[in-house]
Amino acid sequence: MRKSSHFVNLLIPTGILLGLTLLLAAPLAPDIQAVVPSPTPARAAPPSVAPPSPTPLPSPTPTAAAWERYQLRSNDESPLPTPRPLPESAEVPILMYHYVEPLPPNADRFRRDLTVLPENFEAQLQALADSGYHTVSLTDLYLYLTYGTPLPPKPIILTFDDGYRDAYTIILPLLQQYGFVGTFFVLATPTHYENPNYLTWAMMREMADAGMEIQGHGRDHVDLRGRSTDFLVYQILGIKEAVEYHTGQAVHFFCYPSGQYDDDVIAVARSAGYWGAVTTQYGRVHTREDLFALHRIRVRGTDSLESFMAHVEGR
Numbered sequence: 001m002r003k004s005s006h007f008v009n010l011l012i013p014t015g016i017l018l019g020l021t022l023l024l025a026a027p028l029a030p031d032i033q034a035v036v037p038s039p040t041p042a043r044a045a046p047p048s049v050a051p052p053s054p055t056p057l058p059s060p061t062p063t064a065a066a067w068e069r070y071q072l073r074s075n076d077e078s079p080l081p082t083p084r085p086l087p088e089s090a091e092v093p094i095l096m097y098h099y100v101e102p103l104p105p106n107a108d109r110f111r112r113d114l115t116v117l118p119e120n121f122e123a124q125l126q127a128l129a130d131s132g133y134h135t136v137s138l139t140d141l142y143l144y145l146t147y148g149t150p151l152p153p154k155p156i157i158l159t160f161d162d163g164y165r166d167a168y169t170i171i172l173p174l175l176q177q178y179g180f181v182g183t184f185f186v187l188a189t190p191t192h193y194e195n196p197n198y199l200t201w202a203m204m205r206e207m208a209d210a211g212m213e214i215q216g217h218g219r220d221h222v223d224l225r226g227r228s229t230d231f232l233v234y235q236i237l238g239i240k241e242a243v244e245y246h247t248g249q250a251v252h253f254f255c256y257p258s259g260q261y262d263d264d265v266i267a268v269a270r271s272a273g274y275w276g277a278v279t280t281q282y283g284r285v286h287t288r289e290d291l292f293a294l295h296r297i298r299v300r301g302t303d304s305l306e307s308f309m310a311h312v313e314g315r
Contacts, residue, residue: 085148086145086146086147086148086288087144087145087148088287089145089285089286089287090141090144090145090151090285090286090287091284091285091286091314092136092141092151092155092156092157092284092286093156093157093284093297093311093312093314094138094141094156094157094159094278094284094286094294094295094296094297095156095157095158095159095296095297095299095312096159096161096278096280096296096297096298096299097116097121097158097159097160097161097171097299098114098115098160098161098162098164099111099114099115099116099164099166100115100116100117100118100121100160100166100167100170100171101115101117101118101164101166101170102117102118103115103117103301112301112302113300113301113302114300114301115301116299116300116301116303117301118170118174120301120303120305121170121171121174122174123305124299124305124308125174125175125177125178125180126178127305127308127309128156128178128180128312129178129180131154131309131313132153132154133154133155133156133312134152134153134154134155134156135155135156135157135158135175135180135181135182136151136152136155136156136157136181137157137181137183137213138157138159138183138213138215138252138253138275138276138278138294139213139252139253139275140155141155141157141286141294142252142275142276142291145286145287145288145291146288156312157183158175158180158181158182158183159182159183159184159185159255159278159296160182160183160184160185161185161217161255162185162186162187162198162217162221163184163185163186163187163190163191163198163199163204163217164197164198164199165196165197165198165199165203167184167199167203167207168199168203168206168207172207172210172212175212176210181211181212181213182212182213183212183213183215183253184199184204184207184212184213184214184215185215185216185217185253185254185255185278186198186199186204186214186215186216186217186239186243187217187218187219187220187221187239188218188219188220188238188239188242188243189219189220191204201246201247204243204246204247205246205247205248208247208248208249213249213253214243214247214249214251215243215251215252215253215254215255216236216239216240216243216251216253216254216255216274217239217254217255217257218235218236218239218254218257219234219235219238219239219242220235220257221257221258222235222257223257223258223260224236224256224257224260224261224262224265225260225261225262225265226262226264227264227265229264229268232264232265232268233268233272236254236265236268236269236272236274237268237272239251240254240272240273240274251274252273252274252275252276253274253275253276253277253278254269254274254276254277254278255277255278256277256278256279256280258280259279259280259281261277261279266292269292270292274292275291276291276292276294277291277292277293277294278294278295278296279293279294279295279296280296280298281293281295281296282295282296282297282298283295283296283297284297284314297311297312299311
């Protein structure tokens with residue numbers, strides 16, 4: 001301890017040490033305020049350096065050569081190109097298929113009417129190819145009617161309702177064999193519950209990646225007439241969002257289940273962002289005013305190849 005005190009005394013002069021001792025021991029008088037040392041002056045900030053002035057941009061006044069070109073264009077009295085008028089209508093057969101597979105045992109007359117045997121379907125595709133038909137999509141038809149985008153010679157649209165499993169196992173390979181494209185209207189609920197008779201989401205994604213159009217048919221196959229707005233939104237917007245999520249492909253067209261619809265159904269479909277919808281009504285001519293009531297040609301299981309081509313060609 002003595003060495004420590006002696007060491008401190010060596011560092012601090014005796015007078016200063018005594019003064020500090022008295023200062024700490026004696027309390028401040030109430031009428032005397034402690035002197036607070038003034039803060040150390042802040043270091044002055046270095047003078048700011050102004051950024052260099054930007055290089056002046058050239059004057060927007062046109063040069064003499066540019067002005068001369070403008071005058072030449074202004075004095076040119078040649079007529080401007082006439083805008084191409086939009087077509088009034090489009091004669092494009094839209095074929096409507098359901099099943100393309102062998103008939104199940106004890107098939108009733110409704111199932112026989114809705115089923116085209118695979119060999120007959122292939123013969124129909126061959127006849128279309130031999131007759132010079134080119135398959136297009138509903139999107140192509142919409143762009144033709146609303147923007148005038150050209151269609152190929154003898155366009156035809158192949159649609160398949162309900163999203164059955166044969167769309168992937170039978171129809172897709174045959175379409176690819178002939179270089180054709182198809183439009184498939186699918187349902188969400190059977191797929192969600194993995195019904196083996198219907199497409200899976202993975203199959204739909206593969207078909208979309210192969211150039212097919214996957215479009216909406218409703219979450220369920222139900223009559224939409226006279227329904228509440230909430231129910232219509234669930235069915236019509238619900239299938240659109242589901243297909244877009246699982247395929248990455250935009251959904252622009254709706255197929256009314258069993259062809260049944262009313263004004264409320266059309267209003268909800270429009271508000272959901274659809275461009276149009278197909279019916280089960282017969283017809284082959286389409287207009288901009290009828291985009292939400294597009295007519296189709298039903299392909300029946302009882303059709304011969306001759307009657308099939310007569311329907312296609314409007315004979």
